[in-house]
Amino acid sequence: MKTSITAALLIAAAIIIWKFGPPAETPPEVESSPISLPQHSLTDADPFRALPSASDPITAPVAQADNNPFEMVLGIEVRKDRDCTVEVTYAVDSSTGESRKIYSCIPNSPREIDPYTTYPDETLAGMAYGNAHAAEVLGLRKLLSPDPEVEAQGLKLLLRSVALSNNSRGIAIAINARYSLVSSTQNSSDRVVDVPNVKRFYTLSLVSNTVSPGSMTPEIYRAELSKAGLDDKELDALAEKSRQILEDLAEIQTQITGDTHIREAMENA
Amino acid sequence: MLKFLSIVFLLAAVDAFAGPMEIKCLQCRDPQLYPKDYGNFAFNQVFGENSWVSLSQGNLLKISNRADRWAMVDLNHTLIYTPININLGIISTEFVMFSPEISIAVYSDTGNKHTYAAIPSGSDLIVGRTDDLPLSPELDYGQSYFDAPIKDRTSGSGSFIFVPQLYGYPGSHNGIVIVGPSY
Numbered sequence: 001m002k003t004s005i006t007a008a009l010l011i012a013a014a015i016i017i018w019k020f021g022p023p024a025e026t027p028p029e030v031e032s033s034p035i036s037l038p039q040h041s042l043t044d045a046d047p048f049r050a051l052p053s054a055s056d057p058i059t060a061p062v063a064q065a066d067n068n069p070f071e072m073v074l075g076i077e078v079r080k081d082r083d084c085t086v087e088v089t090y091a092v093d094s095s096t097g098e099s100r101k102i103y104s105c106i107p108n109s110p111r112e113i114d115p116y117t118t119y120p121d122e123t124l125a126g127m128a129y130g131n132a133h134a135a136e137v138l139g140l141r142k143l144l145s146p147d148p149e150v151e152a153q154g155l156k157l158l159l160r161s162v163a164l165s166n167n168s169r170g171i172a173i174a175i176n177a178r179y180s181l182v183s184s185t186q187n188s189s190d191r192v193v194d195v196p197n198v199k200r201f202y203t204l205s206l207v208s209n210t211v212s213p214g215s216m217t218p219e220i221y222r223a224e225l226s227k228a229g230l231d232d233k234e235l236d237a238l239a240e241k242s243r244q245i246l247e248d249l250a251e252i253q254t255q256i257t258g259d260t261h262i263r264e265a266m267e268n269a
Numbered sequence: 270m271l272k273f274l275s276i277v278f279l280l281a282a283v284d285a286f287a288g289p290m291e292i293k294c295l296q297c298r299d300p301q302l303y304p305k306d307y308g309n310f311a312f313n314q315v316f317g318e319n320s321w322v323s324l325s326q327g328n329l330l331k332i333s334n335r336a337d338r339w340a341m342v343d344l345n346h347t348l349i350y351t352p353i354n355i356n357l358g359i360i361s362t363e364f365v366m367f368s369p370e371i372s373i374a375v376y377s378d379t380g381n382k383h384t385y386a387a388i389p390s391g392s393d394l395i396v397g398r399t400d401d402l403p404l405s406p407e408l409d410y411g412q413s414y415f416d417a418p419i420k421d422r423t424s425g426s427g428s429f430i431f432v433p434q435l436y437g438y439p440g441s442h443n444g445i446v447i448v449g450p451s452y
Contacts (some may be wrong), residue, residue: 070326076322077322077325078322078326079320079321079322082320084321086321093337100291101291102291104292104293105321107319111319144398173390173392175388176387176388176390176395180305181305182372182384182386184381184382185381185383185384186381201386214369215369215388216368216369216370216388217347217368220347220368
């Protein structure tokens with residue numbers, strides 16, 4: 001009896017060793033990591049990866065409707081339309097001995113570079129008068145400047161792109177790049193609300209919602225500011241600032257494109 | 270031999286219960302100084318130009334950098350909970366709706382937490398370049414659109430949005446948080 005158990009366990013060990021064989025080539029994204037000793041890598045394109053098994057969550061095929069945009073690959077749910085190969089690297093943390101799985105998705109083809117991002121500032125500045133994308137690219141570049149004046153020019157250009165394209169994407173870019181912080185909590189202390197940022201957030205969200213209804217939720221930031229101690233008068237002043245910005249945008253839009261969408265949206269708001 | 274196999278099976282069991290998915294971020298800097306590197310990187314995996322992870326899979330991610338510093342990132346759609354009740358006969362209900370913004374909570378390995386919001390726009394958020402830039406005292410754009418920053422930032426324990434704080438630890442809500450005034 002004991003012999004047969006030992007034999008069964010030896011067979012199981014052999015299967016495990018076969019499944020987790022010698023290390024594969026380390027993926028570029030983790031090869032310089034000092035942390036760990038890669039044990040084995042699997043990819044969704046690896047013909048030698050573990051054979052499918054109905055009971056193995058890593059490789060079991062998942063019955064899905066055709067319209068499901070996601071699929072299970074290597075045990076995680078990923079997009080079907082991804083342009084990359086999912087890879088998992090098994091690693092052992094040398095300090096704790098813990099086993100870890102580190103996922104990555106290696107691009108299948110070189111990423112396309114937006115040609116506008118290669119243009120110098122002067123070229124983009126000339127184009128930004130009537131080209132929304134040029135205004136957007138130059139605006140983001142300037143918004144990230146440590147110089148406050150240049151940063152202000154960046155916001156101006158991003159708002160201009162909103163007027164030219166009649167789309168609030170430029171505001172989303174500005175918020176995502178610089179003005180997104182809402183609060184922080186350090187060392188379990190009280191939550192600190194970043195009031196200046198949330199004020200920007202609220203004002204820009206009002207502009208965004210007028211240009212592209214439903215694109216943001218100003219009520220959230222108004223409530224956050226209200227909780228932070230701003231009264232209705234101060235909040236209304238921010239709303240008035242958003243109307244000033246919209247006035248400027250409506251004028252730019254009418255002058256350059258002849259469109260009156262923003263003006264009409266303001267009147268209907 | 271039996272001890273060896275027991276350890277093998279035990280490691281496999283631990284591995285199956287490993288917790289959040291981990292992704293390496295080579296551009297991410299010190300998580301205590303630059304927490305948004307980690308939040309932005311996680312956002313890009315789910316909502317960026319070359320996104321590949323589903324929100325249900327990526328709503329809680331462990332992002333580690335080259336030096337093995339890490340942060341947990343909690344991504345959530347926000348459900349707006351309105352105080353309006355409609356009495357439908359015997360059923361009283363409230364309106365809830367999705368906010369377009371995604372709330373991002375970054376828990377660094379030193380215990381600090383940063384909460385911010387990002388708007389999916391089809392573009393990647395910037396990793397490894399921002400966070401250390403000073404904000405302008407006012408953004409004029411030809412006129413003063415915004416007031417100067419308030420030096421003494423308001424503090425308080427209340428939370429209207431970004432409920433990961435209310436839940437205490439990320440990952441308990443599968444990509445959706447419900448927000449609204451507390452009653």
